[in-house]
Structure formats: C-alpha cells, structure tokens
Amino acid sequence: MNNVTKVIEIMNSYINGFVWSPFMLAILLGTGLYFSIRTGFIQIFKFKAIMKETIIKSLKKRHVKKDSGSITPFQALSTALAGTIGTGNIAGVATAITIAGPGAIFWMWVSAFFGMMIKYAEIVLAIKYRKKNSHGEWIGGPMIFIEEGLNMKWLACVYAFLGVVASFGVGNMTQANSIASAMRDAFNVCPLTTGIILSVLVGITVAGGIRKIASITEKVVPLMSIFYIASAMLVILFNIKNVPSVAALILTSAFKPFAPIGGLAGVTVATAIQKGVSRGIFTNEAGLGSASIAHAAADTDHPSRQGLWGIFEVFFDTIVMCSITAFAILVTEKWTGGLTGSSLTVSAFDTVLHGVGKYVVAISLAFFAFSSILAWSLYGKRCVEYMVGEKYNKYYLFVFLLAIVLGSVAELHLVWEISDALNGLMVIPNLIGLIGLSGVVISTTREGMKKMKL
Numbered sequence: 001m002n003n004v005t006k007v008i009e010i011m012n013s014y015i016n017g018f019v020w021s022p023f024m025l026a027i028l029l030g031t032g033l034y035f036s037i038r039t040g041f042i043q044i045f046k047f048k049a050i051m052k053e054t055i056i057k058s059l060k061k062r063h064v065k066k067d068s069g070s071i072t073p074f075q076a077l078s079t080a081l082a083g084t085i086g087t088g089n090i091a092g093v094a095t096a097i098t099i100a101g102p103g104a105i106f107w108m109w110v111s112a113f114f115g116m117m118i119k120y121a122e123i124v125l126a127i128k129y130r131k132k133n134s135h136g137e138w139i140g141g142p143m144i145f146i147e148e149g150l151n152m153k154w155l156a157c158v159y160a161f162l163g164v165v166a167s168f169g170v171g172n173m174t175q176a177n178s179i180a181s182a183m184r185d186a187f188n189v190c191p192l193t194t195g196i197i198l199s200v201l202v203g204i205t206v207a208g209g210i211r212k213i214a215s216i217t218e219k220v221v222p223l224m225s226i227f228y229i230a231s232a233m234l235v236i237l238f239n240i241k242n243v244p245s246v247a248a249l250i251l252t253s254a255f256k257p258f259a260p261i262g263g264l265a266g267v268t269v270a271t272a273i274q275k276g277v278s279r280g281i282f283t284n285e286a287g288l289g290s291a292s293i294a295h296a297a298a299d300t301d302h303p304s305r306q307g308l309w310g311i312f313e314v315f316f317d318t319i320v321m322c323s324i325t326a327f328a329i330l331v332t333e334k335w336t337g338g339l340t341g342s343s344l345t346v347s348a349f350d351t352v353l354h355g356v357g358k359y360v361v362a363i364s365l366a367f368f369a370f371s372s373i374l375a376w377s378l379y380g381k382r383c384v385e386y387m388v389g390e391k392y393n394k395y396y397l398f399v400f401l402l403a404i405v406l407g408s409v410a411e412l413h414l415v416w417e418i419s420d421a422l423n424g425l426m427v428i429p430n431l432i433g434l435i436g437l438s439g440v441v442i443s444t445t446r447e448g449m450k451k452m453k454l
C-alpha cells in the first residue's frame with residue numbers, strides 16, 4: 001500500500017509541476033491579457049458601470065418565475081462565490097506569504113486583474129451555449145461550450161470527468177476536513193460528528209436542486225463575508241500605522257529577491273510570481289471554468305451582462321477578501337514567527353481579538369467551506385449529467401455525501417496535493433475552449449456593450 005501511495009505521489013508531483021509551471025501560468029495570464037486588450041480593458045475603464053450593473057442592481061429585489069429553470073443573477077454570483085471563497089482566502093493567503101514572502105500578494109493581484117477577463121469570457125460562453133435539461137433547468141459550462149462551439153465532445157467529456165473528480169477533492173473532502181478541524185480546534189467537536197451533521201445539511205439542501213442551493217448561498221455568502229471582513233478590518237485598524245509600510249513591503253518584495261526572515265527561506269522573484277499567481281487562481285478559480293456552471297443558470301437577457309458579474313466575482317474574492325487577510329497578517333508582523341495556514345491567520349486575529357481569533361476563523365471557515373461544498377455539488381452533478389445522464393445524479397449525490405463524512409475524519413495531505421493537480425488539469429480543456437471561441441466572446445461583448453449602452 002505504501003508503494004502505491006508513493007507512486008501516486010510521484011505521478012501527482014509531475015502533474016503539478018506541469019500544470020502550475022511558469023509555462024502554463026504564462027498561457028493563462030496571456031489569455032487574460034488577450035481578452036483585456038480585445039475588450040478595451042473593460043475591467044478598468046468600465047469598472048464604475050460594472051459595479052452599477054452588478055452589485056448596485058442586486059440591491060433591488062428581483063424574482064424569477066418558479067418554472068423558469070433559472071435563478072437571479074445575484075444568486076448565480078453567490079453560488080459561484082460560494083465555490084471560490086473558502087480556505088484559499090483564509091489559509092491559502094497565509095501559506096503564500098510564508099512560502100513566497102509578501103511579494104506573492106502583488107502577483108496574486110496581477111492574476112486577479114487578468115483573471116477578471118478570463119472569468120468574464122467563461123461566463124459569456126456558458127450563457128451563449130447553455131441549454132435546458134428535462135427538468136427545465138438551464139445547464140451550461142465548459143463541457144457544453146466546448147462541444148457546441150468547437151464540436152469536440154471528447155474534450156468536453158475530459159473536462160466533465162475532471163470536474164466530477166475535483167468535486168470530491170477540492171470541492172468536498174478538503175472542505176469538510178477544514179470544517180472538522182476548525183470545529184475540533186475551536187469548540188472541541190468530534191470530527192465524525194461534524195461530518196455527519198454536515199452531510200445531513202448538505203443532503204437536505206442539494207435535494208432541493210439549484211434553486212434551493214442558490215437561496216442558501218445568497219444569504220450565507222454575504223453575511224459571512226461581512227462578518228469576516230469586519231473582523232479582519234478591526235485587526236487592520238488597530239495597526240493602521242503599519243499599513244503604509246506593509247503596502248511598500250508588498251511592492252518591493254514583488255520585484256527583488258527576499259532575504260530570509262525568521263523561519264522563512266530565501267525567496268526569489270520567480271517563486272513570488274509562481275506562488276502568487278497560482279494561489280490567486282486557486283482562490284478565484286478563473287481559468288478552471290467551474291463557476292460558469294453556476295452562472296449558466298442565471299436569468300439574464302444577454303451573455304455579456306452576466307459576464308460582468310464574473311468580473312465583480314474575481315474582484316471581490318481576490319482583490320477584496322484575499323487582500324484583507326494579507327494585510328491583517330502583515331500589519332501584525334506575525335508572519336515571521338514560523339506559523340502558516342489558518343494558524344497564522346488565527347495568530348494575527350488574536351493580537352486584537354484576544355482569545356477570540358480562533359473562533360472568528362473557525363466560524364468563517366465553517367460557513368465558507370460549507371457553501372463551497374454546496375457549489376461544488378452542483379458542479380459535479382452537472383458534469384455527471386453531461387457524461388451519463390440525469391438518472392445517475394442520485395448515485396453521485398449519495399457518494400458525494402459519504403465523501404463528506406470520510407473527509408471529515410481522514411488525513412488529507414495527499415488529497416490536497418491531488419486536488420491542486422486536478423484544478424490545474426481542468427484549466428487545459430477550458431483554455432482550449434476559451435481560445436478557440438475567443439472570436440465569439442469578442443463579438444458577443446461588442447453586441448452586449450451596445451445593448452447595455454456601456
């Protein structure tokens with residue numbers, strides 16, 4: 001058994017080395033640059049209009065017909081954000097800082113800047129090529145637009161297969177394990193108990209279909225985001241005098257080798273770029289195509305209008321949430337003490353929220369990870385539906401719920417590593433679809449800008 005595990009680890013290491021290599025990251029960022037140039041950098045010059053079309057309009061209550069098979073644009077955003085906001089924003093940022101130094105945050109911002117346009121293109125294509133299933137629900141995503149747009153069903157099936165497998169890893173077991181660990185450390189709850197309760201709650205929610213999932217995520221994601229942001233901002237405000245020096249540290253560290261501090265090894269600029277960009281992609285999922293599956297169900301009158309929500313999604317996930325975590329850690333100077341992951345975030349919060357930091361992080365992780373599980377259950381379900389039909393969804397969901405319990409009690413180091421590799425592999429067919437259909441994205445964007453008078 002140990003030999004088999006060793007072989008898997010070696011193979012996975014090679015895969016990770018390729019999918020997160022500088023070559024692949026350059027192609028990914030290059031795709032984002034291409035869409036930025038061809039659309040006139042709308043993430044900059046149309047930013048005010050994007051905010052008006054998305055978050056401002058979401059303040060107005062909007063309903064969709066129960067038999068329409070769709071959800072509101074804000075519900076689609078919340079479901080997609082549920083899949084992206086999670087351990088990456090809390091633990092992933094801390095890990096990036098300890099491994100690659102503060103400069104990694106700058107390159108995380110760079111990945112988000114170009115990732116906005118990648119996410120935009122994914123959603124435009126998902127809406128453009130979506131179709132309804134036998135229940136009258138809109139379905140779309142990379143597997144649909146790859147088949148319909150490029151006539152490459154085999155590649156679409158590859159993406160769908162990777163999506164299913166990833167839903168058990170990054171979208172299920174790792175999230176469940178994060179919740180169980182947080183509940184154990186903060187409240188001394190048995191991981192098995194957490195797993196069972198979590199499985200029941202997820203089962204009840206997903207049984208109601210996408211509309212039930214969306215109704216939960218549209219409440220959980222905004223409330224928990226406000227809770228976490230308020231807590232992190234309190235830490236930052238108590239250390240406000242350190243903010244200018246931290247901002248300068250992030251910028252200078254991004255462009256020059258970083259000298260060892262505390263337990264930190266020497267960091268090169270290349271390491272800062274690689275870790276910053278890859279962590280940014282990991283948290284906002286721009287390039288994976290997964291979030292477009294949720295956005296495909298939105299009640300919208302044009303693909304470009306929903307695409308704008310994708311720009312906001314990446315902005316909020318990385319530029320806002322990740323930055324707040326980074327500054328909360330860096331202004332307290334706890335990052336030089338040898339801690340990493342969520343433990344570092346807890347340590348930073350505890351400098352102001354004495355003894356309460358672990359509860360804030362635990363509660364935030366629990367709700368963010370729970371909503372991530374809900375979102376990925378939808379992604380996996382849609383991928384299964386695409387490959388083998390709707391009748392197999394019930395079998396998928398049964399195994400999915402069982403995996404939650406297993407993930408809660410297992411040691412998941414290898415699962416985390418495999419999840420990273422699967423995320424990277426999902427990028428390849430998705431990028432082929434984006435590049436191959438780039439002309440459709442551009443023409444649809446021009447049409448949409450005229451329609452929205454932007």
